[in-house]
Amino acid sequence: MTLAVGCRARPGKSRDNKTGSWRVFRPVFDKEKCTKCGLCITLCPEGCISETEDEFVIPDYTYCKGCGICAKECPGKGIGMLQEEK
Amino acid sequence: MMHITEGSHAVAEAVRLCRPQVISAYPITPQTHIVEALAEIVADCQLDAEYITVENELSALSACVGASAAGSRTYSATTSQGLALMFEVCFNAAGMRLPIVMSIANRALGAPLSIWNDQQDSISLRDSGWLQFYAEDNQEATDLHFLAYRVAEDHSVLLPALVCFDGFILSHTYEPVDMITQEDADRFLPKFSPYERLDAADPISFGMYATPDYYLEFRYEMDRVLKQSKEIIHNAGKEFGCMFGRDYSAMIEGYRLEDADTAIVAMGSICGTTKDSIDEMRDEGKKVGLLKIRVYRPFPTEEVAKALSHVQRVAVLDKNISLGAKGAVALEVRDALYSSGIPVKDFIIGLGGRDVRKKDIKAVVALVEKGEGDIFYGLRREVL
Amino acid sequence: MVDKTLELFDCGHRACGGCGAALAARMVTKAAGTNTIVVSSTGCMEVFSTPYPETAWKVPWIHSLFENAAAVASGIEASLKKQGRNEKVVIMAGDGATFDIGMICISGAFERGHDFTYICYDNEAYMNTGIQRSGATPYDASTTTSPAGKCSFGNKRPKKDMPQILAAHGSPYVATTSIAYPADLMQKVEKAINTRGPCYVQIHAPCCTGWGFEGEQTIAIAKLAIETGLWVNYEMVEGKVVKAKKVVRKPVEEYLKTQKRFRHLFKPTRQDAEIAAIQAIADRNAEKYGIDIKLRKE
Ligand SMILES: Cc1ncc(C[n+]2csc(CCOP(=O)(O)OP(=O)(O)O)c2C)c(N)n1
Ligand code: SF4
Ligand code: SF4
Ligand code: SF4
Ligand SMILES: [Mg+2]
Numbered sequence: 001m002t003l004a005v006g007c008r009a010r011p012g013k014s015r016d017n018k019t020g021s022w023r024v025f026r027p028v029f030d031k032e033k034c035t036k037c038g039l040c041i042t043l044c045p046e047g048c049i050s051e052t053e054d055e056f057v058i059p060d061y062t063y064c065k066g067c068g069i070c071a072k073e074c075p076g077k078g079i080g081m082l083q084e085e086k
Numbered sequence: 087m088m089h090i091t092e093g094s095h096a097v098a099e100a101v102r103l104c105r106p107q108v109i110s111a112y113p114i115t116p117q118t119h120i121v122e123a124l125a126e127i128v129a130d131c132q133l134d135a136e137y138i139t140v141e142n143e144l145s146a147l148s149a150c151v152g153a154s155a156a157g158s159r160t161y162s163a164t165t166s167q168g169l170a171l172m173f174e175v176c177f178n179a180a181g182m183r184l185p186i187v188m189s190i191a192n193r194a195l196g197a198p199l200s201i202w203n204d205q206q207d208s209i210s211l212r213d214s215g216w217l218q219f220y221a222e223d224n225q226e227a228t229d230l231h232f233l234a235y236r237v238a239e240d241h242s243v244l245l246p247a248l249v250c251f252d253g254f255i256l257s258h259t260y261e262p263v264d265m266i267t268q269e270d271a272d273r274f275l276p277k278f279s280p281y282e283r284l285d286a287a288d289p290i291s292f293g294m295y296a297t298p299d300y301y302l303e304f305r306y307e308m309d310r311v312l313k314q315s316k317e318i319i320h321n322a323g324k325e326f327g328c329m330f331g332r333d334y335s336a337m338i339e340g341y342r343l344e345d346a347d348t349a350i351v352a353m354g355s356i357c358g359t360t361k362d363s364i365d366e367m368r369d370e371g372k373k374v375g376l377l378k379i380r381v382y383r384p385f386p387t388e389e390v391a392k393a394l395s396h397v398q399r400v401a402v403l404d405k406n407i408s409l410g411a412k413g414a415v416a417l418e419v420r421d422a423l424y425s426s427g428i429p430v431k432d433f434i435i436g437l438g439g440r441d442v443r444k445k446d447i448k449a450v451v452a453l454v455e456k457g458e459g460d461i462f463y464g465l466r467r468e469v470l
Numbered sequence: 471m472v473d474k475t476l477e478l479f480d481c482g483h484r485a486c487g488g489c490g491a492a493l494a495a496r497m498v499t500k501a502a503g504t505n506t507i508v509v510s511s512t513g514c515m516e517v518f519s520t521p522y523p524e525t526a527w528k529v530p531w532i533h534s535l536f537e538n539a540a541a542v543a544s545g546i547e548a549s550l551k552k553q554g555r556n557e558k559v560v561i562m563a564g565d566g567a568t569f570d571i572g573m574i575c576i577s578g579a580f581e582r583g584h585d586f587t588y589i590c591y592d593n594e595a596y597m598n599t600g601i602q603r604s605g606a607t608p609y610d611a612s613t614t615t616s617p618a619g620k621c622s623f624g625n626k627r628p629k630k631d632m633p634q635i636l637a638a639h640g641s642p643y644v645a646t647t648s649i650a651y652p653a654d655l656m657q658k659v660e661k662a663i664n665t666r667g668p669c670y671v672q673i674h675a676p677c678c679t680g681w682g683f684e685g686e687q688t689i690a691i692a693k694l695a696i697e698t699g700l701w702v703n704y705e706m707v708e709g710k711v712v713k714a715k716k717v718v719r720k721p722v723e724e725y726l727k728t729q730k731r732f733r734h735l736f737k738p739t740r741q742d743a744e745i746a747a748i749q750a751i752a753d754r755n756a757e758k759y760g761i762d763i764k765l766r767k768e
Contacts, residue, residue: 003300003303003304003307004522004523005183005244005281005282005307006181006182006183006184006244006292006293007181007182007293007294007295007296007300007304007522008282008290008291008292008293008294009290009291009294009520009522009523009524009525010288010289010290010291010525011289011291011480011525011527011528012480013482013523013524013525014480014481014482014483014519014524014525014526015480015481015482016482016524017482017483017484017524018482019481019482019483019484022487023487042497042652043493043652043689044493045485045487045488045489045490045492045493045496045688046481046483046492047477047479047480047481047496048481060481062481063481063482065487065488065685066487067487067488067685067686067688068487068488068684068685068686069488069685069686069688069689071686072686072687072689072690073689073690081686107549107552107553108545108548108549108552110544110545110548134552135552136548136549136551136552138544138545138548138582139582140541140544140578140582141574141575141577141578141581142574142578144537144538144541144574144575145538145540145541145544145574145575145578145579146541148534148535148538148541148542148544148545148575149541149542149544149545149548150545151534151538151542151545152509152532152534152541152542152543152544152545152546152547152548152549153545153546153548153549154545154549155532155542155545155546156507156545156546156549156550156553157549157553158548158549158552158553160545160549174535175534175535175538178534178535182534284507284530284531284532284546284557285530285557286504286505286506286507286529286530286557288530289504289527289528289529289530289531290530290531291520291525291527291530291531291532292530292531292532292533293520293532293533293534294520294521294522294523294525294533295516295517295520295521295522295533296521296522297521297522300522
């Protein structure tokens with residue numbers, strides 16, 4: 001590869017680092033309990049939760065670190081944290 | 087056009103002609119006349135620039151880093167303590183590959199505090215990745231600013247540059263200087279075209295950190311482009327010569343060197359005194375010549391070796407000292423002449439503004455002819 | 471109007487799971503929008519977002535040194551002005567970079583009146599170098615350079631009042647906020663960006679690693695800081711406090727107990743005098759900013 005002048009880069013490359021591998025607990029979203037309030041989307045430090053076409057929310061497990069903020073803050077207690085099986 | 091002006095004012099005028107868009111500097115003796123003159127120039131709308139009156143030198147150069155990254159031609163000036171305060175930013179600016187140009191009115195570094203001239207300040211930055219030009223007189227100090235911008239901003243270089251000229255000895259001295267016109271300056275130095283810039287339309291991250299997987303390569307790259315800049319300097323210096331009659335294509339300059347047995351190597355204003363004393367020594371039948379180093383970084387190792395290949399001995403005048411070792415110029419010259427076997431003697435001279443006269447140069451020559459040297463020249467007797 | 475649905479701080483960054491500072495970066499870039507140039511100081515945020523070549527920033531971004539972000543931003547602002555460009559300049563610096571080593575650069579830049587927004591993400595210590603105290607570390611917090619010990623209760627001094635210092639520089643808009651209140655945070659950042667002149671926003675950004683709690687608690691702890699009065703969300707316009715978030719205050723203990731950095735106040739023995747001293751800090755905050763909601767007695 002050619003080295004960028006002065007150690008610079010354009011956006012996109014951080015996605016090469018798949019932080020999902022860090023996860024110990026996996027957030028599992030319960031469609032029934034979700035009121036679509038969007039709080040989990042706002043509070044995820046990875047910005048990896050998004051709305052699906054049928055207006056449900058899901059995290060991108062490629063990047064979700066399993067921090068548990070979404071589960072802790074979900075007003076409907078609609079997110080459970082399950083131990084990852086490795 | 088010829089003007090009789092103070093060195094600092096000539097430099098300020100040259101900077102004006104280079105059209106920097108952002109100027110950021112902090113006053114310090116003997117650089118003050120430059121920044122004052124530029125402030126006046128901007129206040130009188132003779133230059134369309136933002137002049138940032140920072141609170142210290144670290145910020146002065148940091149502001150240049152930001153402005154250069156954002157896409158502006160930038161300028162700063164300092165010396166001595168100010169340059170020392172900038173130390174961290176200097177390495178940073180070079181590593182970030184930002185073509186900032188900065189004038190140094192060379193001055194000694196404390197302690198003990200001294201406002202007078204030597205070249206310890208800029209020499210101490212030799213490992214930082216900045217190009218370093220040294221001027222013999224005010225004409226050269228003026229011209230080298232155009233050259234410095236041209237080379238620094240070349241997309242195959244992209245490194246910052248120091249233009250060094252001796253504090254007081256040059257900065258506060260009135261000399262005739264031929265100033266090129268704005269039109270000529272614009273022809274030689276086109277509008278700044280940044281290689282990349284901070285821009286919302288094309289977001290780039292500047293100043294990322296490098297893991298051990300990459301750091302070595304980034305340093306290699308800096309060393310490579312700095313060495314390759316010799317060619318850019320040569321071509322730009324030649325072009326300057328064609329346009330204005332003063333040729334800066336060579337990084338070094340010989341004076342009565344062709345048939346010399348003894349060569350003196352020096353940088354900066356001391357070269358003037360040395361030339362005068364060489365003329366006198368020549369009249370006495372001594373075959374002495376001068377090798378003046380105009381570009382210290384990149385160091386013209388091969389050029390020095392070639393220029394000195396025929397001499398029997400070399401005396402280096404170092405207005406600096408790498409304490410615990412030798413003068414920084416002597417170390418480089420010795421490296422250049424390593425395989426030739428030509429003896430290189432070092433003379434630490436003129437530190438902290440100690441006057442260097444013709445008779446001192448002659449005394450240095452007498453010493454080196456006896457095989458002596460590697461000394462602090464002219465020490466007061468009581469310390470010996 | 472800025473499109474707040476855009477994610478401008480990308481996935482793949484290396485912050486600890488549950489990092490408050492990473493969340494701050496996300497929210498700030500959302501509020502600022504694409505027409506923004508971000509200047510970072512050396513510290514956690516810079517390190518977790520930009521190991522070459524994996525940048526997480528989708529807006530133009532620059533890092534130079536630990537102490538000089540305000541000066542770098544000054545240069546950028548001057549350059550943009552000269553070029554007739556209209557990008558907003560936003561600094562994102564840690565508390566160490568802001569309260570301590572960057573003070574001279576910040577003071578100079580605020581005094582000169584550059585048009586930028588300086589944001590301090592305050593995680594109350596030097597986290598990047600291993601949790602050493604800063605001028606923003608709260609009273610009695612144990613850090614690696616202010617450790618609790620046989621004859622120490624941790625950090626000996628309360629937080630420096632940085633917002634007040636910058637208000638005294640004539641900053642037109644100074645605000646404090648917290649990652650636990652995203653709407654408040656984004657609205658204040660936007661307001662700062664749209665106010666001409668040097669504005670300051672200080673964001674409380676809990677650090678699970680440095681403070682000693684599980685990452686899932688980050689928001690809860692940030693909320694407790696507000697609810698106990700140990701952190702106050704307020705706004706200063708032209709040097710005057712115009713708005714402060716009111717709360718029904720809880721005892722400071724409820725906040726302190728959640729974090730290992732205050733554990734020595736409870737174990738092996740409870741340090742009543744120290745807890746009372748911290749309660750007094752919260753009481754003074756409440757008094758100063760008028761945050762207490764008085765509950766009507768039945
Ligand atoms: C001049 C200088 N001194 C010290 C350091 C080491 N250093 C790097 S980051 C840092 C602490 C950063 O603290 P803060 O600004 O609070 O950011 P945080 O890491 O907590 O997010 C220190 C001490 C440095 N990089 N440069
Ligand atoms: S926080 Fe809970 S309720 Fe709200 S959108 Fe997320 S999963 Fe649904
Ligand atoms: S566990 Fe953490 S990282 Fe994963 S989706 Fe929830 S908030 Fe985001
Ligand atoms: S140490 Fe603290 S601030 Fe740094 S990345 Fe981890 S949680 Fe964030
Ligand atoms: Mg910190």
